[in-house]
Amino acid sequence: MAPKKKLGLIINPIAGLGGRVGLKGTDGEAIIKRAVELGATAISSLRALETLQTLANAKDEFELVTYPHEMGKNVAKKCDLDPVVIGSIARGKTTATDTKNAARDMANLRVDLILFAGGDGTARDICEAIGVKVPALGIPAGVKMHSAVFAVSPRKAGELARSFLHGEAPLREAEVMDIDEDAFRRNRVSARLYGYLRVPYEASLVQPMKSGSLSTMDEKSSQEIIAEYIAERMDDEYYYILGPGTTIKAIADKLGIKKTLLGVDVVKRRRIVAMDLNEEQLLRLIENKKAKIVVSPIGGQGFIFGRGNQQISPQVIRRIGIDNVVIVATENKLHSIGTGRPLLVDTGDDEVDRLLSGYRRVITGYNEEVVVKVTA
């Protein structure tokens, strides 16, 4: 018999505390204190409990590895699971460092998948600790969940984890996003892309391995095909502003050049001109020049502009011209956003948003495009 799969569980006990009491996230000690004062309860534990319950009847199929007390053990015990408990924490006083330590410890133990209950902040901590080394999946339990690393419900997280352990759910790299909480509390959304986690995804969106390779083409191959198409058609006259993300990075890989994963870089004549530019630098660089913008929507959410790529500001888009905006996305990513759901723009400038709205083409493969509705 094959060795039992190892499933890691990390609960961020303070995640989600601020939501019910209207605090928009729990980053910062003062906020946590405030949340508890306002009567917040441990949402994340309840959420994780729901996930574990869906896994409980399959408990012979895996070994659960978790952290002490409120970071996992308590909930596991409630489900009659007999977890391997590692690490140590100060009860009732856990911080981001504990989340990171737990993720690293589990990576060292070579767990097959880490389930973590939390929000965007927790996802960032996990991402910082393990990056794409170990597959991970978020149990949605935070206030802010802009990242594409969460299952749609705690229950789904359990099912997905189980499919993954059975070898039935493939992996993709999904965005870890977070917004500046201070700005958010002042009603300004300013999202950043922090990195990627490798998450299992629902194979039911594609036909379960029925007819062979073409139907189960993985995300990476799909990205390479898009990259090939874009790279082949690059016009030496133009500057190409390449947005953040793995889909866009694949284009740079195809060209054999280095690109920042999370930043905005500029390419001309298939060479890097400048890396990780801000709005001002972009405006200066493209002044009186012909340029195109190549961007990809955020998986799961569908923002083309205004989340994670604010450097490409309304002024930059205006200067370059709407017709020179090239949108790329794998079909898989489009389906993760949802059929019939529009892609979104939120540049911060109503007029530019309006210009970008309507039906736009998205390049999804070699000689393949999809017409998608874009709304502000």
Add this chain to the structure above:
Amino acid sequence: MKDKDVTNYHAVRWREPIIYELERKGRRGFMVPTVEAEVKARAGDVVSSIPKKMRRKAPPELPQLSEPEVVRHFIHLSQQTFGVDSGINVGVGTCTMKYNPKINEALARSPRITELHPLQDEETVQGILEIMYKLQGWLCEISGMDKFSFQPRGGAHAVFANACIIRAYHNLNGELDDRDEIITTVVSHPCNAAAPAAAGFKIVTLYPNGETGCPDIEAVKAAVSKHTAGMMITDPYDTGIFDSNITEYIKIVHEAGGLVAIDQANANCILGRVKIGDLGADLCHFNLHKSFSTPHGSCGPGGAPIGVKEELAKFLPVPTVEFDGTKYYLDYDKTHSIGKVAEFHGVVPNVVRAYAWIMTMGAQGLKETSEVAVMNNNYLLKKLLEIRGVSLPWGKHHPFRMQDVRLSLEKQKEETGIGIDEVNRRIVDFGVQRCFTSHEPWIIPEPFTPEPSETASKQDLDRFAGIFRQISTEAYTDPETLKKAPHNCAISKVDLTPSSDPKKWAMTWRAYLKKHR
């Protein structure tokens, strides 16, 4: 476990090995007698005329078995199959698994058909040419097109042929360099994207509006341009929705200078009701093995005639069957023909079956076929929607459907963990055919697509819905039984993972030996 369904079905189970595994070296079906000296002398050297490089150095590695062993093997396999003639087949939507009357089979198997040769002189095959010519005429009448070719063997092949005609049309007009885009919809059969892509076109796909299940007219307007070569979509969709914007789409594409080809592989709901040619489409195709009651060949002998308007007739594959008032003949004289898309004239026995079917049904019968197919489907739809966990996407806009319907088990999956995969493994325990899920991509979660066609009786539909209800109850009360299904079938759970791994899949015994032994 005791099933409420009373048939108490149990499949034959043989655990039959692959024929190569049954082999015993030295066994033979029969021994060829040694050639007598006189025969040998008279025949002379019959081998030397075969070119040297074509001669085998070693005999082919055929499995060595006796004749009864071979017969037994294939009988065992046939006992483990399930088809239209074995039980209820209302779950396999998009395919139109209707019962094919045996009289049509008898005609197609008559030596007067089977002994024909495609290279026979026209004078000696007037009968079959007449059948082809007349069937062509009837298909024109049904579709509103002006001319048909029987060459394509299946739906995707037909769509490819139509894409080639669109290409030839723009080429002749000197516009092919500019017009390189085919517009399709994601709810069309995927060959409407794949086949024109194979013909060299760029594919622009439209997604359905989340409410209506059809693309917005605005999306079509946004998709057309001076690069539009045409639109290739399926209508009716196999979601069971007839895209009633079709005349608008056709107008928009025509105004942009493109042609419109409609995939009517499954036309079982519109016979005598909708003539796609009259609505303005330039090309279409039917699958004889769907709407016109010829057997499904499983990648074998299907039949998918393509139909075009008069202006495009000169591009059809050659030869076409013509009539000069006194005799039927084959016309190879088409200046702009796309050439052959297959050898000879199509699968002629299927032409005979479809001809016989239409003859026995008559025009009124065809109309009634569609009426009953649509009625059956909506009866079943209503019964299925009463079952917990079943939902109808786009149901608000389209509460009734055409000949089939794409439903979703998303709710049941969420609530019980039992999705369509598990249901399909269970439903075969009752001796009924599994459900078709969906073409790719799955834009509806946990999809299934029933299509009763006109064949199913009310009793069949009631029984099928009853089985579905029973499985739903199991999902909510005893999901573990479901997860272990099937219990009564020839084989149980099959590991499908090797089929998507090029290092493991094996289409031949030789490949199997290489990869697995």
